Amino acid sequence: MNGQGISRRAWLAGAGAAVAWAASPARALLANAATTALPPQVEALIARMTVVEKAGQLTLMAAAWAGGAAVTLNPAGSASNFDAQLRATRRGELTGVFNGNGAEMARRMQTEAVRRSRLKIPLLFAADVIHGLRTVFPVPLAEAASFDPELVRRTARAAAIEASASGIDWTFAPMVDIARDARWGRGVEGAGEDVLLGRRIAEARVQGFQGPRGIDAPDAVAACAKHFVAYGAGEGGLDYNSVDVSERTLRDVYFPPFQAAFAAGAPTVMASFNDLSGIPATANPWLLDTVLRREWGFGGLVVSDYTGDEELIAHGLAADARDATKLAFLAGVDMSMQSGFYLKYLPDLVEKGEVPMARLDQAVRRVLALKVALGLFDDPFRRIDPAREKARIRTPEMLALAREAGARSIVMLKNEQRLLPLPRSGKRIALIGPFAGGGHDLIGPWNVYGTDREAVDLATAVRATVTDPAAVTIDDGSDMARAVAAARAADVVVLAIGETQDMSGEAQSRTAIVVLPAQQALAEAVAATGTPMVVLLRTGRALALSGAVVDARAILVTWFLGSQDGPAIADVLFGAVSPSARLPVSFPRAAGQVPYYYAHRSTGRPNPPGAPQPFKAHYREVPNSALFPFGHGLTYGEIAYSGLELSAKTLRAGETLTVRATVANTGPRAAVEVVQLYVHDVAASVTQPVRLLKGFTRVALAPGARQTVTFTLTRDDLLFTGRDLRPTVEPGAFRVWVAPSAEAEGLAGTFVLA
DSSP: OOHHHHHHHHHOOSHHHHHHHHHOHHHHHHTTTTTSOOOHHHHHHHHHOOHHHHHHTTEEEEOSSOOGGGGGSSOOOSOOOHHHHHHHHHTTOOSEEESOOOHHHHHHHHHHHHHHSSSOOOOEEEEOOSSBSSSBOOOHHHHHHTTOHHHHHHHHHHHHHHHHHBTOOEEOOOBOOOOOOTTOGGGGGSOOSOHHHHHHHHHHHHHHHHOSSOTTSTTOOBOEEEEETTGGGOGGGOTTOOBOOOHHHIIIIISHHHHHHHHTTOOEEEEOSSEETTEEGGGOHIIIIIIIIIITOOOSEEEOOTTTTTHHHHHTSOSSHHHHHHHHHHHTOOBEESSOHHHHHHHHHHHTTSSOHHHHHHHHHHHHHHHHHTTTTTOTTTTBOHHHHHHHTTOHHHHHHHHHHHHTTOEEEEEGGGOOSOOSSSOOEEEESTTSSSSSSOSOSSOSSOOGGGSOOHHHHHHHHSSOGGGEEEEOSSSHHHHHHHHHTOSEEEEEEEOOGGGSSTTOOOSOOBOOHHHHHHHHHHHTTOOOEEEEEEOSSOOBOOHHHHHSSEEEEOOOOGGGHHHHHHHHHTTSSOOOOOOSSOEESSGGGOSOOTTOBOOSSBOOSSSOOTTSBOOSSSOSSEEEOTTOOBOSSOEEEEEEEESOSEEOTTOOEEEEEEEEEOSSSOEEEEEEEEEEESSOSSOOBSOEEEEEEEEEEOTTOEEEEEEEEOGGGGOEEOTTSSEEOOOEEEEEEEESSTTOOOEEEEEEEO
């Protein structure tokens, strides 16, 4: 029986459902999973299940047969082994596993489920496919810097093709948390500080993972939007920490990327670790029921994060494991990840009448709905094929895409006197620093299956690019005198410094977001030689740069670029690719400024343009602005903005305001400019951010070329959460900018909303 046929016949009833299917197959399949009849064969299973088997369908565990980095990416769990998981599968006590070891493992477990268990319900195989499987793409924050959702969709599509070939049905991505405190290490997994960019990237990743044909396609994986919600707003930038933000901030900042992911068809969502104003998200009925289910109409599956239900005890909300199970389940968490609490305690809670059977059946229906949507009841082995796994992994096309994505993720912060691009011949190059070469710190954090060993490092790529490899000196910077000597003997220094990949990611919050002291000292010593210096900054977050690092003639933010890290950097360094990325996060002037983000509100005492003035909002040491603001990035062209035009002075109900500007490349090299549209609501019933991004577009410009860029604004683009906590828009004056960054003046104008 065809999987799509099941879903169309048994699930889609009425014109409304048909419209939903056309817009998003996964969303349509899961919109009413808790109440709509499943296909008859699946519906019959629920009636036959014991309470233990139902609890088993809600129990997801880390794969006992794991490989690569999987065993180090989470805290140590309860001891398990593969045979024990096979026995649990036969008994119907396991819905699936995550971060397992490929198609052969999945084949053996699925065979156990569909041939030897009583009900023969297929298992679900999940994984943290955050930025690629074996072909590793740039970390998500780097890809967000491309300001190119289509590129992001393509890399997510490629990741899904590899993952599905390895037996994976479901990925715990995208992470759509807005991150405005650079101390928080998990900002590397998201799209940065801006709401509009976050929404566009969330939508693109979901579309890429799930593909164009629906999630029952053999090369699609189900997406999971995480972490719901405001995980990135932890106090002090500390991972897992408490969050206390207003409902208005949730609705204006932290909710929209999740809504975008669901609108794109994401059928699952993960509850976040943090508490929210004293109530942990994993046991928060307002979040998981009032907002998610009733207000937004989300009908899909809610899964806990790793032992999130168990952690309710440490939070101080639950008295014990049984209480934690009850609180999480009744709040709306359908599936428990890793704790094993649901299997252990739900049967007794149901028997004692503390958890209604109807709630248990509701959660089971959502799990089975996901399995139906993925086509697993039609063909449990549709994504399990060892031969296909070998054929689809790390193909030349995948690696070429990784290189393209890497080059388009690099942000050029400075390029004084056009030091870059470097010539391929005629220059002696000293490649110095801890990241100058070697198979380490290339793929970045949160990758389960890729390895640095399979990636290409910087030294290898540079030597392959230049005409004379002997003209390149490689020095890791561990011996200061040797590094200084290499710098003196060179025509140009390329200084590769920054963070190791284990300094970003989960549980990697930093108190001081600066270049490490030893690296800063290396930069000062090398700069003192007077040799022109290019800084390559490897990082998973915004950093506060100072001294010789910020004073370098040229700076490239190279993030962690994945399998083709070195070649991607070399492409930009030597001019095969003109840098086109822009900062998705603001680089502060000092670590003490964080959290710093461009879309802040004005105080009653803003400092006017120019030098700091007494009794105005600024620090003693630095202005209240970014060193390198959100949206900033240079090209190898020379870009000029002119000719701002607004189609009208007044925007009325039902009308569209058109904003036009001309962008020209007056330089000698081709370039891609990211043109950005910002607005500010001058006076409103709730104070508004000083600027908000409302549009962006990438414009390719040959030398001497000009192009008119057009943006449109409607009343809906100007909505904000009003005093009654509902979306509203108010008449009045607005400022508008077409600019190259969030803090550049660019071209400025005004209009009135009638």
